[in-house]
Amino acid sequence: MENTDDVCSKDKISDGTQSEPHVNSDEMNVNVEEIKDIFNKVSKLAQEVGQWSESTVQLFFMEVLRNVAAAKQFFVCQLLFIPLLVLFIFSLCVCTGIVLYSITLNILIGVGGFLIAMMLVLVGLLYWQKRLIRFFGFKETVSQLKEGIDVISKASKSFD
Numbered sequence: 001m002e003n004t005d006d007v008c009s010k011d012k013i014s015d016g017t018q019s020e021p022h023v024n025s026d027e028m029n030v031n032v033e034e035i036k037d038i039f040n041k042v043s044k045l046a047q048e049v050g051q052w053s054e055s056t057v058q059l060f061f062m063e064v065l066r067n068v069a070a071a072k073q074f075f076v077c078q079l080l081f082i083p084l085l086v087l088f089i090f091s092l093c094v095c096t097g098i099v100l101y102s103i104t105l106n107i108l109i110g111v112g113g114f115l116i117a118m119m120l121v122l123v124g125l126l127y128w129q130k131r132l133i134r135f136f137g138f139k140e141t142v143s144q145l146k147e148g149i150d151v152i153s154k155a156s157k158s159f160d
Contacts, residue, residue, distance in 0.1 A: 045155050052148050060141045070135035077132065081125045088118050 049148075049152065052151070056141065056144050056148065059144055060138065063138050063141055066135055067137075070132045074129060074132045077125055077129050081122075081129070084118070084121060084125065088122055091115065091118055
């Protein structure tokens with residue numbers, strides 16, 4: 001009689017469905033929390049990428065404005081440099097004639113002063129042009145883009 005309970009329970013007629021093992025609600029909560037955590041990380045990354053791209057675009061436009069201002073000043077320097085260069089070359093020709101004449105009349109000191117003043121102006125313009133050329137380009141934007149690519153690649157590696 002001891003085995004009759006086991007046999008009775010095995011002999012019961014069933015509707016063909018077997019009861020599924022119960023899914024642990026703790027495991028389901030852990031999975032939901034992991035998905036929420038991943039979603040929050042992706043959302044935060046997307047927000048940071050959006051802010052970074054916005055600041056990069058602003059940096060680009062600031063550099064464009066700086067390049068336009070430098071180009072205007074460079075153009076003004078070129079407008080001043082070309083006539084002064086022509087005058088300098090002309091004054092060198094005139095000075096050569098005057099120096100040859102002045103060997104006997106001693107006008108050399110006046111001509112030397114004129115040449116030194118003209119050379120100082122030309123050196124000043126050359127220095128200013130070299131200074132303005134440094135402002136051309138998009139160095140900060142390129143470095144910002146490289147930094148952003150590094151950050152994005154590091155962030156994408158953390159999801160793996």
